[in-house]
Amino acid sequence: MFNQKISWGSVAGIGFLLSVASGVKAAEMHPKQTAQFQQIEQPLAAKAGVTLGGLGLIGLELWWFVFSKSKSRQAESNQGVQELTIIVDGGYEPARVIVSAGKLVRLNFMRRDRSSCLEKVVLPDFHIAQDLALDRVTSVEFTPKQPGNYAFTCGMNMFRGVIEVQNEGV
Numbered sequence: 001m002f003n004q005k006i007s008w009g010s011v012a013g014i015g016f017l018l019s020v021a022s023g024v025k026a027a028e029m030h031p032k033q034t035a036q037f038q039q040i041e042q043p044l045a046a047k048a049g050v051t052l053g054g055l056g057l058i059g060l061e062l063w064w065f066v067f068s069k070s071k072s073r074q075a076e077s078n079q080g081v082q083e084l085t086i087i088v089d090g091g092y093e094p095a096r097v098i099v100s101a102g103k104l105v106r107l108n109f110m111r112r113d114r115s116s117c118l119e120k121v122v123l124p125d126f127h128i129a130q131d132l133a134l135d136r137v138t139s140v141e142f143t144p145k146q147p148g149n150y151a152f153t154c155g156m157n158m159f160r161g162v163i164e165v166q167n168e169g170v
């Protein structure tokens, strides 16, 4: 919740920066009287364009971050095992997994991403560090005892997901 507020604040901040930047760009358009002004006009416009492009990308990234955060999936109970497949491709999908406490969880990591960044998945709270084979499913099993949020990350802690453990019987 708190993180989401921060993210929306950042989006609003970027919106403000964008409006300032476009205001600056509009102001540049006016002085066309001398050759001097025309000479520096193009690099400035290019700079503004690059800046706007960069800000736009940051905005997109934040948007993706906020959007992807809301995606969660509940593990399906199957013969006493809570099972869920997680696609590993430029991150984790879903990145938020909901399970119940006190029952065995089996997460099936399907690694599609070739980058070495995602070759390992780490669940520090459950003392798991598992190598993931490319284009194959690698399962990780553990039994969460206490409700709460537990992280799973790539080997370098760059990509993150959350296992939300709810009370038994939920």
Ligand SMILES: [Cu+2]
Pocket: 116, 117, 118, 154, 155, 156, 157, 158, 159
């Ligand atoms: Cu990584």
